[in-house]
Amino acid sequence: MMRSALYTLLGALALILFACQPNGPGNTIGTSTTGETNTGTKPPPKRVDVSFNEDSAYYFVEKQVSFGPRVPGTAAHGRCVNFLNEKLAEYCDTAFVQQGTFRTMSGNIVPINNPIGIFNAESKKRILLGAHFDTRPYADEDPERPTEPSDGANDGASGVGALLEIARQLKDLDLGLGIDIIFFDAEDMGSRGGHPATWCLGSQYWSGNLHVADYFAQEGILLDMVGAKDAIFAYEVNSIRVNPGLVREVWTTGQQLGYGKHFLNINGGAVIDDHQFVQTQTGIPMIDIIEHDLSTGSFGDYWHTHKDNMDVIDAATLKAVGHTVLQVIANRNSGI
Ligand SMILES: [Zn+2]
Numbered sequence: 001m002m003r004s005a006l007y008t009l010l011g012a013l014a015l016i017l018f019a020c021q022p023n024g025p026g027n028t029i030g031t032s033t034t035g036e037t038n039t040g041t042k043p044p045p046k047r048v049d050v051s052f053n054e055d056s057a058y059y060f061v062e063k064q065v066s067f068g069p070r071v072p073g074t075a076a077h078g079r080c081v082n083f084l085n086e087k088l089a090e091y092c093d094t095a096f097v098q099q100g101t102f103r104t105m106s107g108n109i110v111p112i113n114n115p116i117g118i119f120n121a122e123s124k125k126r127i128l129l130g131a132h133f134d135t136r137p138y139a140d141e142d143p144e145r146p147t148e149p150s151d152g153a154n155d156g157a158s159g160v161g162a163l164l165e166i167a168r169q170l171k172d173l174d175l176g177l178g179i180d181i182i183f184f185d186a187e188d189m190g191s192r193g194g195h196p197a198t199w200c201l202g203s204q205y206w207s208g209n210l211h212v213a214d215y216f217a218q219e220g221i222l223l224d225m226v227g228a229k230d231a232i233f234a235y236e237v238n239s240i241r242v243n244p245g246l247v248r249e250v251w252t253t254g255q256q257l258g259y260g261k262h263f264l265n266i267n268g269g270a271v272i273d274d275h276q277f278v279q280t281q282t283g284i285p286m287i288d289i290i291e292h293d294l295s296t297g298s299f300g301d302y303w304h305t306h307k308d309n310m311d312v313i314d315a316a317t318l319k320a321v322g323h324t325v326l327q328v329i330a331n332r333n334s335g336i
Pocket of ligand 1: 136155188304
């Protein structure tokens with residue numbers, strides 16, 4: 001994953017800081033009215049209450065890390081692709097791995113494997129959920145062993161873990177909404193301080209080779225680095241620019257659910273991440289939920305270092321994000 005403090009696609013003034021749960025017991029799904037009194041002819045909307053099992057999400061993160069660094073081209077990466085495809089097939093209506101190749105700016109050919117899971121393929125009302133699953137080939141922010149990859153527990157595995165638990169819950173919720181989950185490959189192979197297009201190769205490939213002809217989703221949410229203890233999430237510049245309503249809805253929903261210490265109503269920086277390529281190449285107004293370190297304006301100190309292992313992952317943060325996103329999705333179904 002990569003991040004930038006200030007960036008414009010057109011500008012020369014780019015200062016780019018590159019960063020880039022199975023259904024457990026006690027889960028209840030029900031409905032409750034949110035209106036106080038039904039005084040008119042229109043009934044109040046029904047709110048679909050959801051649950052999110054943080055232990056399950058944590059397990060999904062741990063499982064990915066257990067394969068080893070998911071660097072494209074390695075056996076660990078291949079094992080992870082198979083695992084993700086199996087889980088999506090278990091939870092979604094259909095699942096497959098989009099395979100292709102991407103020619104980088106330097107002319108290298110990179111294989112792409114994007115696992116995709118689909119709910120309600122026929123629905124025209126759709127939301128796209130995404131996270132990258134690959135691990136950066138080198139922990140190049142680490143003074144020690146900078147040429148070796150880290151575990152990528154937060155930078156990569158956390159967003160995927162939260163989305164797998166969301167998929168597991170969606171299977172039982174049976175919403176009428178069309179939902180597409182894409183685990184983007186090769187997000188984190190970019191050149192530090194180089195051109196943004198050296199990053200996010202899987203999402204660039206998907207955006208140019210949509211898995212369904214004329215595919216479109218009215219909105220999208222990307223998760224990246226959503227598992228660190230006490231993580232802060234701020235408004236990301238390109239998210240608030242293309243879809244301010246959804247950003248505010250997600251943050252407000254998170255605060256209403258009791259996760260206000262994570263979702264702060266403050267402006268963060270601009271991040272070069274998969275959502276931006278999806279935005280510009282498909283027109284889908286996708287937002288990014290990504291950690292923002294208040295003290296540095298960048299990511300956490302684990303980022304692209306060997307500290308990015310399971311020690312930084314807190315199930316409570318995975319729940320804050322996963323529960324919030326799942327509630328926003330469920331609200332679509334009830335018309336809230
Ligand atoms: Zn990264």
